[in-house]
Amino acid sequence: MLKVLRQIVQDVSTAPDLNAVLAITVGRVQKAMKTEVCSVFLFNQDSGRYVLRATMGLNAAAVDEVSLAKDEGIVGLVAKRAEPINLEDASSHPAFHYLDVTGEELFHAFLGVPIMHQRKVLGVLVVQQQERRRFDESEEAFLVTLSAQLAGIIAHAYATGAIQTAGEKGEVSQLRSDLRYDGVAAAGGVVIGEIVVASLPSDLDSVPDKQTADVALELTQLEQALLAVREEIGLVAENLAGRLSKDERALFDVYLRMLDDNGLPLEMRAKIEQGSWAQGALREVILEHVRAFSAMDDPYLSERATDIKDLGKRILQHLQEDNNGRHLDYPENAVLLADELTPAMLGLVPEGKLSGLISITGSGNSHAAILARSMGIPTVMGVVDLPYRRLNGAAVIVDGYSGRVYINPSVELVQAFSRIVIDEQVVTDELRVLRDLPAITKDGYRLPLWVNTGLAADVPRSLEQGAEGIGLYRTEIPFMIRDSFPSEQDQLESYRTQLQAFAPLPVTMRTLDIGGDKALPYFPIKEENPSLGWRGIRVTLDHPEIFMVQVRAMLRASEGLDNLRIMLPMVTSVSEVEEALRQIDRACEELREEGYQIKKPPVGVMIEVPAAVYQTRRFARLVDFISVGSNDLTQYLLAVDRNNPRVAGLYASYHPAVLKALDFIVHEAHKERKHVSICGEIAADPGGALLLMAMGYDVLSVNANNLPKIKFAIRSVSFARARQLLLSVRSLHDADDIHQELRQSLKAFGLARLTRPLMPDQKIPPC
Structure with missing residues (x-):
């Protein structure tokens, strides 16, 4: 049976559309189980009924004609209970519902199992026989296993087939309105545009x-x-x-x-x-x-x-x-769509015409996503169910805040999102006057705002927005765009550019943070679970030759400027910090012996994993500052891969456990009188920024595009009111309730312009 199961799943996974998926399923199951009938009923959202979509053994004319209400028939009972029903004689069951066009009165034995995907019943897979008998345990187990295997494939194929019509294949004019697909929010913003599908060479x-x-x-x-x-x-x-x-x-x-x-x-x-x-x-x-x-x-x-x-x-x-050789005519508001978005693809669209990005695969931390955030281009990644091949030229709305894509939006939806786009532009224009003003509350509390960078293009944008320093410089990006490890001289030149541009303002450089979802093409790391594997400080301590070259380059780049800060990522133990500090000290000594005028810079650690949270005070005794990486910390605390669209809904920056951890970290570090900064999405959200300020964080480090909004929020409230907000949030026990409290409070503070109106069926987004 296992061989049969594998063959069915393999055949279904390569089927071109939903109809083919269902036809293969019923045919192969009927043959494998030697039954007279195999059928698939799928739930239709529009009618609210379970429709017979494919059968082998019943009257073929009944397909797409026969349907059952949610509470009708044994099929409805299987779906309602969300569990298998195995009957010796279905016709004697109280829930039996006779369908005259199917010919099912000839069949007695019945086994139905729900087809479930992400807690939702997509449909019911049924086998029937004339003989009065119960299907045995092995047969039931086979059908349940097959249903579980097929659920994701059917969900994907169903999404793909949702826009298939009787019209010409690929005609975007035939698409249903307001088709919505969920992915991972990779770069904030909203854009209304036209899709251009990018294909990989020879793929x-x-x-x-x-x-x-x-x-x-x-x-x-x-x-x-x-x-x-x-x-x-x-x-x-x-x-x-x-x-x-x-x-x-x-x-x-x-x-x-x-x-x-x-x-x-x-x-x-x-x-x-x-x-x-x-x-x-x-x-x-x-x-x-x-x-x-x-x-x-x-x-x-x-x-x-x-x-x-x-x-x-x-x-x-x-x-x-x-x-x-043919000229490609890109629309003025081109939204580039690819199966796997790469940095090179961003260069396909002429300057000034690229307005949005969508990728079927990929994560919010991919190189393309990082570039998109740097460029301020709304981006959604991991839209796994999007039928991208058929969408060239289709109208689209990209909501980079919620990670949603709307295909062929209706006039009403376009109008709703157009208001958001206009409001955002008005707010952006108004906030430009804040560039040279400090982030200081109405009662005089000052909170420095730094930026997260990684590209040379970030420098002018960051300075234009009034950044007071760099809280996170991602040194791995220069490594990612090369085909070999950069030399010490190459790194020196790159780092010197950043340090000079911001001098005398502080520049915090994170040592090489590869592994996880940040791979180098010339240094592949293949693991079963990369997020819990060989990454960050673990890699560089195992390769001191890489670590020492990088630290030497940083120190040499800072000569005469002295605005460098070095930060160690993914630390989990005191021994890691002590070893890294020894190597940094050694690099300083070597360079001084070589004649360089080097001052040892402040060195800090990133708190990104639960183990580090509870060692914050011990770390604070060893280093000069503490920085919290809230994105990774949130995913590790909640055991949710933030780049996995299937569980993206469980990733909650305002989960009470996350807020308690953030509160604990800053207080533990301050006991040792150490400076604490935070870089992550929560700091880039107005509501989150006010909470972090109230907790006592000394610096917020955000994307340059978000900095003006955060500054405006801080300047619009008093520190006392921010503390009251924090006290209110501490009494809540659900992330959605906390979101709602933040939205209402921002409106009460006169910051309604910094919140986004909710779209239909949309959870409360970050403020």
Whole structure:
């Protein structure tokens, strides 16, 4: 059964759409379980009913025609209970509901299991037999296991198929209005724009659907690509002829036969003549054949799937080369959409036209996301269910605050978000006057505001916004954009630029923080659970040659400026801090012996894991300052990967446990009279900034784009009122209640402009 289960899941995972998913499921399950009937009922949001979407054994005419209410029939009972129901004679059950067009009166044995995804019942998978019997435990276990395996695939396929209509495939004018997809908020802001799908070179899976207005041109390009590939294969076969056996040479003949005019090209031409562009036609034909061959039981035939995909990539490469010379017309408000967004893709869009970014995969801490935040471009990552191939040219709203994407938004939704965009621009313009003013409360409490940076482009923006220092300089970014470790001299030049630009203001440089979701292409770290693995200080202490080169570069870059602060990431024990301090001392001594005029800079640690929280005071005795990395601390406290869209809803910066930990840290550090800063999303939120100020944090470090709002919030209240707000929040025990309290308080403080109105079905966002 395990082999059968794997084969079904594999076949379903490569199905092109929801209908194919369901057809494969019912057919394979009926065959595997040797039952007369297998059916799938899926819940329809519009009608509120469970609709028969596929069957093998019942009347085919009933598909999409028969439906049951939530509380109707045994199917409804399975969904209501969210548990399997196994009956010897379904017709005698009180909940049995007769459906005359299905012919189900012939069947007695019934087993139904819910198809559940993220606590929601998507539908019910049913098997039936004429014989009166209970399905045994192994059969029930098989169906339950299969349902669990299929739930995510069906959810994804259902989302993909949600915009499929009877109209032309890929016609954005046929999309349903206000299709909403959830992802991970990567860069704040709202944009209303038009999607441009970016595809990776020679990647068939990422090729989008497009309609063509010039069929003849697409056919010509296909023929040119086919001719080029035939010549390539012929040349390779000729060059290798003397080194291959007869059987091995036959493989090239197979390739050429596939490219014969009556082979794959015939199907591609047909799809182009139906209106598809050449690359889309190629993708559909190739992947359909790959699926067909992969499903074959014969090992030799199933291996041919690899050959077909290789051919497809070769043809696609030539088609993409042909298109490189063509001018791409980007709209003024282009929203770049990619399966996997890369920094290089950001350069595809002409300057001034890139307004938003969406990525199917990726995290809020990916290099592309960091660049997006630096550039102030609203971005949503990890929108796993978005049917990106079909969306080129579609209207879209990107909500970078909540991590939501709205496809083909209605006039009403566009108007609602347009008000947000206008209000944000008005607030931004008004806050420019605060640039040279301090963040000081109405009763005279002053709170320095620093910035988080990592790119040279951040420097002018940070200074324009009135930053008083750098609370976090991510040194790993210069490492990430190279193909080898930078030398000491390379690092020195990079660090000197930052230090000079901000001198005499302090610049806090975090030592190399790789691992987790921040990988270097030339130093791969592959682990089962990277977030709990080899990352941060653990890596650099294991590689002192890397750590020493970086520290030497920092110290040399600070010579004569003396505004450097060094910060150690991901510390969990005193021994780690002591070892790092010994190496920093050694670097200082070495450089002085070499003739450099070096002063040992202040050294601090980042509190990012629960183990460090409870050692704050001990750390404070060893170092010069404490800095809290609230993003990582929150995910570790809540055991929630903040970059995983499936659990993103559980990531709560205002969780009571998080706030208690933040409160504890600052008080423990102050017992040793040590300066405490915080860098993270909570500090970049007006409500969070007021809470942190009231807790006693000495510095807030935020993204340059958020700094004016935080400064405005601080200047609009008294420290006494911020303390009252903190006391109110401490009495609450739920993150949503705390959000609501913050929103209401900000409005009471006259800061309503810094809060965003809620969209339909939207949880309370950060203020």
